[in-house]
Every structure is written in C-alpha cells, then in structure tokens.
Amino acid sequence: MDCFPRTLPSSPDCVTLDPGYNSIMVRYRRNFVPGGMFFFTVTLDDRRSSALVDHVPLLRTAFRKTRGERPFIIDAIVVLPDHLHAIMTLPSGDSDFSGRWRRIKSVFTHGIVASGALVPRNHRGEYALWQRRFWEHTIRDEADFERCANYIHFNPVKHRLVKSPAAWPFSSLHRYVRAGTLPSDWGGDSGANDANFGERR
Numbered sequence: 001m002d003c004f005p006r007t008l009p010s011s012p013d014c015v016t017l018d019p020g021y022n023s024i025m026v027r028y029r030r031n032f033v034p035g036g037m038f039f040f041t042v043t044l045d046d047r048r049s050s051a052l053v054d055h056v057p058l059l060r061t062a063f064r065k066t067r068g069e070r071p072f073i074i075d076a077i078v079v080l081p082d083h084l085h086a087i088m089t090l091p092s093g094d095s096d097f098s099g100r101w102r103r104i105k106s107v108f109t110h111g112i113v114a115s116g117a118l119v120p121r122n123h124r125g126e127y128a129l130w131q132r133r134f135w136e137h138t139i140r141d142e143a144d145f146e147r148c149a150n151y152i153h154f155n156p157v158k159h160r161l162v163k164s165p166a167a168w169p170f171s172s173l174h175r176y177v178r179a180g181t182l183p184s185d186w187g188g189d190s191g192a193n194d195a196n197f198g199e200r201r
C-alpha cells in the first residue's frame with residue numbers, strides 16, 4: 001500500500017520480454033532475502049474493533065517513525081479492521097522484530113489517545129489496544145515468500161470484506177500491480193491453511 005513504500009526490484013534482469021505468469025511469479029519471488037525475512041500476524045485485543053482501518057494515517061505514521069529509528073522493509077502488508085498481516089525484512093544480523101513491533105504498536109496507541117479516541121485499558125490501567133503476542137514465521141525460501149505474500153493479498157476476501165483482492169484499499173497488492181509484478185485482476189490463492197498464518201479463530 002502507498003503508506004508503506006519499499007523499493008521494488010527494478011534491475012534490468014527483472015525485465016522480461018515475455019510478461020507471462022511464470023515470469024511474473026519469478027519477479028515476485030525475487031523479493032526473498034534469506035534469513036532476514038519474516039511473516040507476522042498482529043492483532044488488536046478486541047476483535048470487534050476496526051481501529052486499524054479507522055486510523056490508517058496513524059498506522060502509517062507509526063510504521064514511518066519506527067522505521068526512521070530502526071530500519072526495516074515491509075515487503076507485503078494487508079491491514080484489516082482488527083489485525084494485520086505483513087512480511088518484514090530486517091537488516092543483516094538484526095532479528096529484533098519484537099522491538100520494532102512494540103514500537104509500532106506503542107506509537108499507534110499513543111496516536112489514537114492523542115486524537116481523543118477511547119483506548120481500552122487492562123486491570124493495571126495500561127493501554128490494552130493490542131494483543132501482547134503476535135504470530136511470527138521465518139520465511140524459508142522464495143516459494144514460501146510467494147505463499148505468504150499470496151496469503152496477505154487474498155486475506156480481505158478470506159475475511160469476506162470484499163469479493164476481489166484488488167477491491168481492498170489497504171493492501172500492498174496495489175503496489176505490486178503498479179510495478180507490473182501482479183495483474184490488476186489478480187484472483188488470489190485460497191488454498192492456504194489458516195493455521196500456518198496465525199489467523200484468529
């Protein structure tokens with residue numbers, strides 16, 4: 001999505017004379033970075049909440065601010081009302097994704113508080129907007145990257161928010177379409193097993 005830009009591969013070897021399906025998928029998979037790329041599911045505590053899509057500019061600010069402090073790349077992301085799925089690449093030798101998510105969550109929470117919206121608190125009086133835990137999966141190879149990115153881009157359809165993946169605005173699918181990596185009518189992949197992606201039940 002526009003909010004979380006990354007530089008897509010644009011070197012000449014990515015340009016192909018035959019823009020067929022296989023070539024497209026090869027370019028998609030080339031985003032893979034061995035050992036430094038992770039899939040996450042991060043959820044709000046209240047699954048009836050729609051705070052993430054209600055406050056997308058604040059979420060964008062939280063990512064930008066955190067990235068300015070400690071770099072990372074968002075390779076794919078989808079923001080749903082009460083959770084998000086993302087693929088994040090960290091710099092070589094750095095695997096502190098927990099610290100980054102802590103910061104993203106905190107900046108977002110405090111942004112909402114500053115906006116005057118009500119944020120739930122736990123019994124200790126601490127803000128309790130997010131679930132403490134998140135799902136993490138280390139991406140193994142190019143095929144795994146493709147599987148996770150497909151899962152992300154199909155997710156709004158899986159959650160019955162829209163009928164086609166491109167109809168959901170808060171998705172990096174649009175970035176891949178603009179780059180010519182995926183077709184605008186990309187139909188998605190519904191074959192994945194939710195249990196492997198930390199999806200809420």
Ligand code: NI
Pocket residue numbers: 080083085155159199200
């Ligand atoms: Ni989901």
